[in-house]
Amino acid sequence: MTVFFSKRCEYGLQAVLFMSTQESACVCPSEEISNKLNIPKEFISKILQSLTESGIVESKKGKSGGFKLAKHPSKIKLIDIVEAIDGLDSFNSCVLGFPECSPDKPCPVHDQWGELRTKAYEMLSSETIDKFKEKTLNKIRII
Amino acid sequence: MTVFFSKRCEYGLQAVLFMSTQESACVCPSEEISNKLNIPKEFISKILQSLTESGIVESKKGKSGGFKLAKHPSKIKLIDIVEAIDGLDSFNSCVLGFPECSPDKPCPVHDQWGELRTKAYEMLSSETIDKFKEKTLNKIRII
DNA sequence: TTTTAATCAGACAATTTAATCTGGTTATAA
DNA sequence: TTATAACCAGATTAAATTGTCTGATTAAAA
Numbered sequence: 001m002t003v004f005f006s007k008r009c010e011y012g013l014q015a016v017l018f019m020s021t022q023e024s025a026c027v028c029p030s031e032e033i034s035n036k037l038n039i040p041k042e043f044i045s046k047i048l049q050s051l052t053e054s055g056i057v058e059s060k061k062g063k064s065g066g067f068k069l070a071k072h073p074s075k076i077k078l079i080d081i082v083e084a085i086d087g088l089d090s091f092n093s094c095v096l097g098f099p100e101c102s103p104d105k106p107c108p109v110h111d112q113w114g115e116l117r118t119k120a121y122e123m124l125s126s127e128t129i130d131k132f133k134e135k136t137l138n139k140i141r142i143i
Numbered sequence: 144m145t146v147f148f149s150k151r152c153e154y155g156l157q158a159v160l161f162m163s164t165q166e167s168a169c170v171c172p173s174e175e176i177s178n179k180l181n182i183p184k185e186f187i188s189k190i191l192q193s194l195t196e197s198g199i200v201e202s203k204k205g206k207s208g209g210f211k212l213a214k215h216p217s218k219i220k221l222i223d224i225v226e227a228i229d230g231l232d233s234f235n236s237c238v239l240g241f242p243e244c245s246p247d248k249p250c251p252v253h254d255q256w257g258e259l260r261t262k263a264y265e266m267l268s269s270e271t272i273d274k275f276k277e278k279t280l281n282k283i284r285i286i
Numbered sequence: 287t288t289t290t291a292a293t294c295a296g297a298c299a300a301t302t303t304a305a306t307c308t309g310g311t312t313a314t315a316a
Numbered sequence: 317t318t319a320t321a322a323c324c325a326g327a328t329t330a331a332a333t334t335g336t337c338t339g340a341t342t343a344a345a346a
Contacts, residue, residue, distance in 0.1 A: 001148070049325085052323095097154065183336080
């Protein structure tokens with residue numbers, strides 16, 4: 001295995017990045033997102049519903065409805081989606097699975113891993129997703 | 144979720160670290176490892192069996208049997224256990240779950256994440272587990 | 287030689303995560 | 317006003333992971 005994000009979270013991140021490349025006025029039906037990103041339609045629907053509850057996404061019901069970001073991409077960070085879907089526990093728990101891993105009860109790799117984890121957190125929280133627009137467009141084009 | 148290693152792998156890493164603190168002559172029954180590390184007995188047995196197949200651990204059958212490391216701790220790295228149990232795929236696949244993430248088809252965080260992943264790999268492969276003996280002893284004492 | 291305490295093999299059960307299905311509700315567009 | 321195309325809610329299924337059980341085999345110790 002060895003995973004960082006759950007499938008739900010990966011799909012959620014992809015969908016939010018995708019929506020950040022769309023005109024802010026228009027809504028994307030889940031079917032479109034499903035097609036563009038090769039994610040099972042029902043599954044991405046559920047994920048978008050939960051992101052709607054979290055206030056990251058807005059939904060418009062009824063015919064020609066769909067989803068759009070609830071805020072401008074310059075107000076959204078990757079960590080927001082991670083927090084909403086997977087939570088932030090992993091940034092505060094032992095990578096080796098030891099109980100009560102803390103500075104005074106450290107596991108053998110506590111310091112090194114802590115540094116890495118901090119860097120990962122920074123990577124997810126330092127930039128807003130509008131910074132990723134071009135790269136996202138390039139990536140989506142070739143899927 | 145947001146996990147790095149599977150439970151199997153976490154337990155395997157813990158068990159190997161534990162064995163590295165034992166006298167090299169003596170074998171540890173899986174029940175002892177289970178008790179010391181609070182890991183379900185049957186589960187850690189299975190994991191140790193698979194590590195035996197991988198050549199990281201040696202088993203002695205019959206009464207007063209058990210497990211010991213197949214090599215000296217100065218010849219074993221954490222990455223060896225990870226490779227044996229979880230495999231190394233995650234060090235070569237997209238953290239956002241995009242298909243075919245590569246230098247010429249990068250995902251939006253390809254470079255930053257690549258750097259982190261390299262650091263994680265280095266952390267797991269640069270030091271042999273004999274370097275962790277003291278810290279492991281300290282950690283195990285308080286479990 | 288017999289008892290005992292261990293690994294080993296493989297099936298099984300439980301839990302979690304991933305994915306699908308069904309039917310209802312909503313609001314646009316014809 | 318009606319048909320349609322979307323979200324929504326909850327149940328269900330499927331797959332993967334985690335954990336357990338049973339019985340066989342092994343080898344040391346009594």
